[in-house]
Amino acid sequence: MKLELRGITKRFGSLVANDQIDLVIQPGEIRALLGENGAGKTTLMNVLYGLMQPDEGEILLDDKPVAIHSPRDAIRAKIGMVHQHFMLVPVFTVAENVTLGSEPVRKGPLGLPSFGLLDRRKARREVLALSERFGLRVDPDAPVEELPVGVQQRVEIIKALLRDAQVLVLDEPTAVLTPHETEDLFRIMRELREGGRSIIFISHKLKEVQAIADTITVIRRGKVVGERPPATSSTELASLMVGRSVQLRVSKEPAKPGDVVLDVQDLTVAGERGERSVRGVSFQVRAGEILGMAGVQGNGQTELCEALMGLRPSTGSVLLNGTDLSHSPTRVRLHAGIGYVPEDRSEDGLVADFSVADNLILDLYDQPPYASGIALNLDTIRESAVRQVEEYDVRTTSVETPAGTLSGGNQQKVVVAREMGRDVKLLLVSQPTRGLDVGSIEFVHKRLVAQRDAGAAVLIVSSELDEIYALADRIAVMYEGRIVAFRPPTISEQELGLLMAGSDPAGFTAPDPAGSTLPTGSTAPDSGGAPETPAPAQEPSSHE
Amino acid sequence: MSDQDEAEPSAAPYVPTATTTAQDTGAPGPDQPGGRQPLTGNAIIKAVTEGHSVVITILAGFVALLVGAVLIVASDPVVLRAWNSFGYAPGTAFSATWSSVAAAYSALFEGAIFSPGTISAAFHGGSIAAIFYPLSLTAFEATPLILTGLSVAVCFRAGMFNIGAAGQWIGGALVATWLGYAVNLPIVLHAVVCVIGAFAGGAVIGWIVGEIKARTGAHEVILTIMLNYVMYNFLAFALSSQSLMQAPGQTNAVAPSIDGNATLPHVGGPPPQVGVGFLIALAAAAGTAWLLSRSTLGFEFRAVGASPSAARSAGIRVERVWVLAFLIAGGLAGLSASTIVQGQTAPLTTTSYGTYGFDGITVALLGRARPLGVVLAGLLFGALNAGGTVMEAATGVPSDVTNVIEALIVLFVAAPPLIRLLFRLRSTSGAGPQAVTSKGWSG
Amino acid sequence: MTATLDVPAPVRAPVSVTRRYLAAGTFILLGLIDIFVFGLFAHRGDAVFALSLPGATPKLPGIHVPGALTAYLLGAISIGLGILRALVDLPRWGKRLTIAIALLCFLLALLAWADAGSSVGPLQVIDLLQGTLTASIPLVLGALAGLMCERSGVINIAIEGQLLTGAFTAAAVASATGGVWLGLIGGSLTGGLVGLILAIFAITFLVDQIIVGVVLDVIALGLTNYLYDRVMVPYANTFNTGNTFGTLKIPVLGNIPIIGPVFFDANVFLYITYALILIIQIALFRTRWGLRVRAVGEHPVAADTVGIRVLWTRYRNVILGGLIAGIGGAYLTVGSVGFFTSNISSGFGYIALAAMIFGRWTPLGSVAAALLFGFSYQLQTELSVLRVPVSSFILLMAPYVATIIAVAGLVGRVRPPAADGKPYVKA
DSSP: OOEEEEEEEEEETTEEEEEEEEEEEOTTOEEEEEOOTTSSHHHHHHHHTTSSOOSEEEEEETTEEEOOOSHHHHHHTTEEEEOSSOOOOTTSBHHHHHHTTSOOBOOOGGGOOOTTBBOHHHHHHHHHHHHHHHTOOOOTTSBGGGSOHHHHHHHHHHHHHHTTOSEEEEESGGGGOOHHHHHHHHHHHHHHHHTTOEEEEEESOHHHHHHHOSEEEEEETTEEEEEEOTTSOHHHHHHHHHSSOOOSSOOOOOOOOOSEEEEEEEEEEEOTTSOEEEEEEEEEEETTOEEEEEOOTTSSHHHHHHHHTTSSOEEEEEEETTEEOTTOOHHHHHHTTEEEEOSOIIIIIOOTTSBHHHHHTTTTTTSTTTEETTEEOHHHHHHHHHHHHHHTTOOOSOTTSBGGGSOHHHHHHHHHHHHHTSOOSEEEEESTTTTOOHHHHHHHHHHHHHHHHTTOEEEEEESOHHHHHHHOSEEEEEETTEEEEEEOTTSOHHHHHHHHTTOOGGGTTOOOGGGSOOSSSTTOOOSSSOOOOOOOOSSOOOOO | OOOOSSOOOOOOOOOOHHHHHHHHOOSSOSOOOTTOSOSOSOHHHHHHHSOOOHHHHHHHHHHHHHHHHHHHHHTOHHHHHHHHTTTTOHHHHHHHHHHHHHHHHHHHHHHHTOOHHHHHHHHTTOOSGGGGHHHHHHHHHHHHHHHHHHHHHHHHHTTOOOOTHHHHHHHHHHHHHHHHHHOOOOHHHHHHHHHHHHHHHHHHHHHHHHHHHHHHOOOHHHHHHHHHHHHHHHHHHHHHOTTTTSOTTOSSSBOOOOOGGGSOOEESSSSSOEEHHHHHHHHHHHHHHHHHHHBHHHHHHHHHHHOHHHHHHTTOOHHHHHHHHHHHHHHHHHHHHHHHHTTSSSOOBTTTTTTHHHHHHHHHHHTTTOHHHHHHHHHHHHHHHHHHHHHHHHHOOOTHHHHHHHHHHHHHHTOHHHHHHHHTOOOOSSSOSTTOOOOOSOO | OOOOOOOOOOOOOOSOHHHHHHHHHHHHHHHHHIIIIIITTOOSSEEEEEOSOTTOSSOOOOEEEEHHHHHHHHHHHHHHHHHHHHHOOOOHHHHHHHHHHHHHHHHHHHHHHHHTTOSSOOEEHHHHHHHHHHHHHHHHHHHHHHHHHHHTTOOOOTHHHHHHHHHHHHHHHHHHHSOHHHHHHHHHHHHHHHHHHHHIIIIISOOOHHHHHHHHHHHHHHHHHHHIIIIITTTHHHHOOOOOOOEEEOTTGGGSTTHHHHHSEEEHHHHHHHHHHHHHHHHHHHBHHHHHHHHHHHOHHHHHHTTOOHHHHHHHHHHHHHHHHHHHHHHHIIIIIOSOOTTTTTTHHHHHHHHHHHTTTOHHHHHHHHHHHHHHHHHHHHHHHTTOSSOHHHHHHHHHHHHHHIIIIIIOSOOOOTTTTOOOOOO
16 A cells, blocks of 8 residues: 655644655555654654644545544554554453454344443454464453563554554654564564555664665654665764764763762662562662663663662662661652652653742752741742753743743753752763753763763663763663673673673673773673673664 | 552553654744643642633623523512513513512622612711621621631642541531630630630641541542541531530530630621631631742642652652641631631531531632632632622522522633633633643542 | 563562551451450340341241350451451452451441340341342442443542432422423433533533532532522422332242342332443443443543544443433432432432442442442441430441541552543644
8 A cells, every 4th residue: 555645734833843744655665754852753643643633735545635534544544553652551451452442242142232242252363363473472361551561562563453554653663672672573564564564663763774664764853854775874864863963972081980979789679560670789889980771661770760769668778978878768868969860850850830940949949048947938949040040051931931831851951950950979860861852962961971070970771772872981781670781881782782681691680890990991890701692683783 | 348469550640642742842942832731740730720811700700690690580480470471571571580680689799798778878877887797798708718718729739639628627616616615714815725726626637638648548539528427427426415515404416605705806896897707817818828839838738739759759758748738728627617616606506517618619719729819719709608698688589599600600710611612712821721631539 | 483572470579568467457456346345245135136027928037146145256257357367368359258257247246236135126137238228229329320430531529419400300300290200310311411511511621520520519509409499498389299109029039038128129219220230330341332431431542543432432421420320319309208308419429439439440349338338327227226325426427437447448549440530632
């Protein structure tokens, strides 16, 4: 089925999210939509899928215009979509989720109506059939909320295939997958392509797009700025994406680590459902160094951060400059000198309805000079806010504006300004640049390095390998609740990817070589033997 | 009724993708088009406190009065008969309708604000003070409503629904009454002690709710409703037992009258006067305003109300806030009881709590959970109540119609899109209907 | 090559410590009360449980048990259960069973104490059970109404208002037309109308649902009071004549001893309630319709993307819920006392809400909770007949205190439908 988007334009008030976008996709093609966060890729796909209506333009299937006013129309037009945030009902089983909207019903006895009684067995059969055919292993009766993210994604794909999708849109599917799972997804995509289906693959990751796409369409600020073959160089693609030549690495001085600031021993944390998310983790961070905690999301990093901040109960010990904070409440830890940039800035980092000024004192509101006794010093709060907004280049009309109205990048700047504006000995930042535009990413990275150089210890948790490589002086890899390895940042991506996927058998509960010299190369101790030979890769993985 | 084996996770906050994707277009500029805000923040707060134009309030009032007029007319036998003979005397139908409504509403106005008769009487040597009598009645009626309104408003700002103002009111009433008759103190001191006791009594009841919520996560809507019923029955129980609080020698469920020293006087010479209770209400409003906007505790309240998770991550002890908010709210409701129990001569009965608790909710909603708004809303409702009694006496229209009008005002004020629809106003920025989410039952 | 993903089975942490000991502690406490209050303070003599209504045929013999001893025994059972709970991690059905047994022991001990050596007479068990069932009817119907709304994602606090207006309309229509069935239908439609208003304000105008509910309750109270004073009182012969339904005994089933008179000899409202419980339980969990409703209540965006009409589903469910609540309201007048009086629903709507939450948003669960409430109302009447030396007000407090304890202790955090209370806004 040939898909054409002609002149698609979509505005949100004064913001033009899609600007006269033309796109032609032939059957049996994998097309990548490449662009940074906020470029308009998801908006375009939402238009295609009927979740939004374009202000101008039309959609044609096999050269015939189609009207897509709702997802129902899109499904009928055999367009399927796997969203970035899954469209799965957590409490339902896999089979229920897959068949929702097209549920098989039992026929009543002797031809009488059965009033829509569900035929669970048939649903199960249908799911298993698709699962077999495409090699997407799932258990039809498992409640979706108990499944790991990679499996949930498979459920989403099966859901689209059940409705005979000929065009499948995958929106940032690899954000939550290990490199191994990503390979698996690519295999599935190729198989679907062999069957004559087209796939639109949305991503902001250069390497993946180069690995899998037949053609890459680059979108920037709502416009198509170029179509390139996958062999195009990364630099060219990155420039197209961003519009200027981009430094792909932050330049930084080598680290000069001092004394141990954070000492974590045998930390164990229980997760949401009582399972042990963090299992006996031990590590240290020194003043003046950045420790990068790498790992795919969902391996305990979130719980680790929360436990370090006292937001989640844990066993084991947490020492900050010798002070035992293992059982201290959050407030004590903050006042002891930990700066915390949480993973979910809009939920945990900021109060959206509070002004920028109020957000800047969110953890200091009862301390002088912002308060005298029980009364707030509103003038001081305001003046301080004005200063910080200036210093951190937060784009806002005033310090009284609600923080929720700021863009993602500026919101993060507020959080960063708040945490770095205090006298902190340890900075704990989790996924600090998720969803940010390139300019903001650069800003945040520079500030983190500056803090390091000023003597703070920095622990950064990130699932973006680029970020880890850019910032970390040492890398720790987390997998299934344990730190499986400590490596220098000179480690190859292939090896790091394997470690993140748990393929290093020698590496469980590696002791932290923090006491040793830094990874300028030679004596970085290794906890176990060399990593095993990587599984046969289908494609060359690195292009840098 | 079953036990929870595994700690079931509370439902994750739900974020519809449609608006999330718009948020991803984050790079350009700070001004987000209306409705594109990320779905965070507690929207009970938003729904209640979002600034809305004065125009909307006035129009809402107008529509509510209109509906009230329909009610009055539709149940007036004279008017109905006139409409029955609409065919040959249309003029009569209209004039009957008009006079019915006019009579009712003018009685309402005269009872609440002022009566032109007193003005002309004053010119002819009558008392000037009589002009202000309706206003003082309004203030008198408004007093307990302002206080229960504040009680509900404080909890709203902290993100919780206090439906238990009635039960907290009873707690305060019991303590104030008991202190009123069981203890003997000199004149001013006695009243003060009773007022403080009322605050404490209400605060204890409120504290129970806050403490249970903090320790177990139970939802305050159910807790407060249940506690209300417990207190209704406890009040009846206490007043039916001679060994407890039943007036000696009485078979009815009444408490003894409180000592004269404990009553709250009126100030300003012969009637009309402003009751001290009204001054207490105003003082409480000022205090609440200061607490919420200028104190560190108020900052915590607002942070927890707007985003408990962000507050927690910033080190604020959310559970402590819940307890304190309910404590203060309960105390305010107790103060409301004190102004009634000590402000009038009738002793405490099993129905003394009236509708103050629930009315507090509507007052708080109308006042957008801001102390000044609560005062104004309380005065408006006080006016309607005061006028309603006079209206019923003068025209026979039951004063319940004012309750309906009050509730309708709140409903229409809370639904700006409806008002705009009715009056075809163009959408203004501010109280947008978009992205108003509620946190539902999960705490 | 097919990828497999080996995820280690999550290690189930043992029951949260506080909750387990809370349950065990509660049972032990109940057992101690059984022994030291009901046992020790029981009058000498037997408690008699009369199993047939006076004058019924055939007449079953009553059960005679020594009052104090029974209480001791039941207390021991309860304490035993408490110890069991503290030591053993039971499966979910086991936990529910222990709660039911402990409660039963407590209630039986209470009854034994109340009637031990009583001069007034035996305990009328049939009366008690019959009364429990009928007292629970408005609660069950209210809870079912709440369920229908909340399972699709709309909070309905206006159940109280629906009951009240339903009761009013039913009485007025039945009196004016002389037909009780018309009254029932009128009451139901009124409830549906209130539901429609709730739906419009909550779903289309996006007003906070709790606010709309509370306001509708206030309006309902004011409106019914107004109309009662203005119309019903002066024209009582037309509008408030107090007609009621007669009882209908089901053949065969109605003659079974004990069960018959309790379950199968009542007016049509009980039978309607049975039907609704069954229909909704099956519909919600076993049909396509129910799956879609629940999807809308849990994850409306997901439902929308597969083509389910979210807003329409919510509207429909809220109105249906209103119709059901209206029937419950009609019960309060034409199904029981006949005459409408001011605030006749007296808070049943809120208790129905509590029953729904208690029952974890399921019909069967809500029924269990509603029965508990109904039982305590009846118990209070029964106990005052037996001249039990406890103030009736204290007894009336009991169900509310029990709810608080249960919501706080044994139930703790409940898990409503995930999108409950959250209006659905499309881009």
